[in-house]
Amino acid sequence: MNIIKKKALSIFENQLLKQGLVLDVRSWSPATFFEVDLHLPHVDMEKWQTVQHIKVKVAEYTYRDYTPTLWDTETRTCTLCINSSQSGPGSAWVSSLKRGDVLSYVGIGSTFHKPVAGKRSLCLGDSSSAGHFLALNQLAAADTEVCGAISFGQQSHIDEFASYFSTRLQPIREKNRDYSLVSWLEQQDLADETVYIAGHIPTAIQLRKHLRQRNDFTGTIKLQGFWS
Ligand SMILES: Cc1cc2nc3c(=O)[nH]c(=O)nc-3n(C[C@H](O)[C@H](O)[C@H](O)COP(=O)(O)OP(=O)(O)OC[C@H]3O[C@@H](n4cnc5c(N)ncnc54)[C@H](O)[C@@H]3O)c2cc1C
Secondary structure: OOHHHHHHHHHHHHHHOEEEEEEEEEEOOOOOEEEEEEEOOOOOHHHOOOOEEEEEEEEOOEEEEEOEEEEEOOOOEEEEEEEOOOOOHHHHHHHHOOOOOEEEEEEEEEOOOOOOOOOOEEEEEEHHHHHHHHHHHHHOOOOOOEEEEEEEOOHHHHHHHHHHOOOEEEEEEOOOHHHHHHHHHHOOOOOOOEEEEEEEHHHHHHHHHHHHHOOOOOOEEEEEEEEO
C-alpha cells in the first residue's frame, strides 16, 4: 500500500475505530476454531432484529467480518465463533488473541437474514457460519423452528459443537464441502420453509441450485456468501 493510501486509512481509522474488550478465548481441539467472548460497551444489542456482522481490525489496514452471537443485551457481551483452518490475517489474529486484549472494529451492520415468525428455518453452511446460525436461532421466537446442518472439517469439532450448543442445528462431517451439505439436503423432506445458506460461496450456489431442482420445495432461499 502506498504512503498516501496509508495516510488516508489512518485518518479514517482514527475517526471511526471503536473498541471492545476480549473477555475470554476458547480454542477447540485442534485449535482451528475459536470462541471469543467480547464486551462491546458502545453497542445497543436490543436493536438487533437481524443477524449482524462486525468488521474487526485483524492487522494493520486489514479488516475481516465476523458474526456476533449469544449476546446479552444487559451486559453488552457477545461471542464470535471463528474458523481459522485457513492461513490468513484473520486466522493469525484469532490464534494469537487472549483474555484482556482490546479489539478494534469499524462497525456492526445487519445482514438480510432474520427468522420468519412461525415458519421453519432451515440453515445450511460450513463452520464459518456457525455463529451466524446460532444468532438466527437466538432471534427466532419460540414457535419458530430453527434446524439444519453445519459442516465441520474435524470430527472433534462436530463433538464440541454438539456438546456446547443445545440447538436443532446438526453438525456434519465435511469431506468435500459441496458434497456433504448437498447429500445431507438430499435426505431431507422439504416443504415451504425458509432456507438460509451462508459461508463458502461456491457451496452456497450449489445448494441453491439443488433446492431449485427439488419438486417438494416451495419455500424461500436466502443466501449470504462469506468467502470463496
Ligand atoms: C457477513 C459475514 C460474516 C462472517 N462471519 C464469520 C464468522 O462468524 N466466523 C468465521 O469464521 N468467518 C466469518 N466470515 C468469513 C470471514 O470473514 C472470512 O472467512 C475471512 O476471509 C477469513 O479471513 P482470513 O484472513 O482468515 O482469511 P483470508 O486471508 O481472507 O483468506 C485466505 C484463504 O483462505 C480461504 N478461506 C477464507 N475463509 C475460509 C474458511 N472459513 N475456511 C477455509 N478457507 C477459507 C480464502 O478463500 C483464501 O484462499 C464472515 C464473512 C462475512 C461476509
